[in-house]
Amino acid sequence: MGKPREWMVGFQIEITGYEGEDEWLEMYTGRDIAPGLFAWVIPNGETHRIGMWALPDDLDGHSCEEFVDNLMNHPLWRHKFENCRETARYCGPIPAGMVRRPYGERVLLVGDAAGLAKPTTGGGIGPGFQQVDLLSEGLSSAISKDALSARKMKKICRPLEQMRREQQRSRALRDFFVTSRSDAELHQHFEIFAKPEVIELINFQGDIERPASLGLALLKEVPEFRKIALKAGFAMMFG
Ligand SMILES: Cc1cc2nc3c(=O)[nH]c(=O)nc-3n(C[C@H](O)[C@H](O)[C@H](O)COP(=O)(O)OP(=O)(O)OC[C@H]3O[C@@H](n4cnc5c(N)ncnc54)[C@H](O)[C@@H]3O)c2cc1C
Numbered sequence: 001m002g003k004p005r006e007w008m009v010g011f012q013i014e015i016t017g018y019e020g021e022d023e024w025l026e027m028y029t030g031r032d033i034a035p036g037l038f039a040w041v042i043p044n045g046e047t048h049r050i051g052m053w054a055l056p057d058d059l060d061g062h063s064c065e066e067f068v069d070n071l072m073n074h075p076l077w078r079h080k081f082e083n084c085r086e087t088a089r090y091c092g093p094i095p096a097g098m099v100r101r102p103y104g105e106r107v108l109l110v111g112d113a114a115g116l117a118k119p120t121t122g123g124g125i126g127p128g129f130q131q132v133d134l135l136s137e138g139l140s141s142a143i144s145k146d147a148l149s150a151r152k153m154k155k156i157c158r159p160l161e162q163m164r165r166e167q168q169r170s171r172a173l174r175d176f177f178v179t180s181r182s183d184a185e186l187h188q189h190f191e192i193f194a195k196p197e198v199i200e201l202i203n204f205q206g207d208i209e210r211p212a213s214l215g216l217a218l219l220k221e222v223p224e225f226r227k228i229a230l231k232a233g234f235a236m237m238f239g
Helices: 064-072 125-144 150-156 160-179 183-193 196-205 211-221 223-231
Strands: 006-016 026-030 034-044 047-054 085-096
Touching: 006 064, 026 183, 034 064, 034 160, 047 064, 047 085, 125 150, 125 160, 160 183, 160 211, 183 196, 183 223, 196 211, 211 223
Parallel strands: none
Antiparallel strands: 006 047, 006 085, 026 034, 034 047
């Protein structure tokens, strides 16, 4: 059935005693913290979850734990982590890139098994539900008729091609904004993100389940990004 185009490694610990702003998600990036992607600190009721994810090649032989340690001991932020105590840890692969053929006779791959996680955030729960929304009607009707041949499954799964295209677009935009950038370029990008008019655009257009539409809007409407994109041969993105 094929293999997911990318496999990331995700690692997360649960901690008590974190000193952060109430109900804020914090994100960190850079070569020493989360090369190519990002690390997060997310409130979870009385605890927080700290994690990072990366493409295995970008880990360059280091473990995800070392990068989370780097974050917790970074001179700029270590005061926030001083009173933290770990209560649990999670680690797992994140498959981001729909497999070539997520169906067969009487078979359907769903969620992570189909490689549906988002290349931009690693989130796989939203896309799993989106897949179910797209297929449930056709699939229930086919089950009622016991019409589940490979040819019928292919037809039922046609709407997934739209998810595949969206995933490819998100990956290209992620690479453009974050993954293929040096720390100095990332700094420059985040200075642009922090401009009031760009924050306004992000607040208006941003939808974590549909990252490609915000990415495209940033390329089209923020002159600094437009210039960099055109230089990088991203003209096809404007089509
Ligand atoms: C550290 C980390 C943090 C993450 N954070 C987020 C997040 O914040 N938001 C988000 O959306 N996603 C997140 N994800 C991704 C998310 O966890 C997955 O995308 C999601 O769990 C996929 O759901 P699933 O049902 O497709 O697969 P799974 O959750 O992997 O479920 C598959 C189930 O099938 C069972 N199973 C396997 N083989 C068999 C068998 N032969 N017989 C019976 N049962 C079997 C497994 O035990 C498992 O319970 C994170 C992943 C990691 C690693």
